[in-house]
Amino acid sequence: MNEKLIEKKLREKIKELGGRAEKFIPTYFVGAPDRIVLMPGGRVYWVETKSTGDKLRSIQQTRKRQLEKLGFKCYKVDSKQALDRFIEEVKKDVD
Numbered sequence: 494m495n496e497k498l499i500e501k502k503l504r505e506k507i508k509e510l511g512g513r514a515e516k517f518i519p520t521y522f523v524g525a526p527d528r529i530v531l532m533p534g535g536r537v538y539w540v541e542t543k544s545t546g547d548k549l550r551s552i553q554q555t556r557k558r559q560l561e562k563l564g565f566k567c568y569k570v571d572s573k574q575a576l577d578r579f580i581e582e583v584k585k586d587v588d
């Protein structure tokens with residue numbers, strides 16, 4: 494599955510859950526994940542979308558580690574299965 498389609502499905506599914514998956518275009522925070530997912534109750538998730546099989550670049554791995562160290566949840570979503578897993582995690586946090 495290509496990245497554009499994954500991003501589209503991510504946006505749709507998060508919207509269904511009452512949240513927003515906004516494109517994050519950093520001016521200085523190079524390598525930041527593509528999307529910041531904002532959910533009711535102030536929950537925040539960072540998502541790097543990739544076409545199936547593509548790996549995180551080195552700077553993207555670094556940003557993921559930095560964000561996780563601050564306590565944020567970061568995900569790489571590169572397939573329908575990975576998207577479904579991410580959505581399940583988001584749903585779990587609501588309960």
Ligand SMILES: [Mg+2]
Binds near residue numbers: 496
């Ligand atoms: Mg990407």
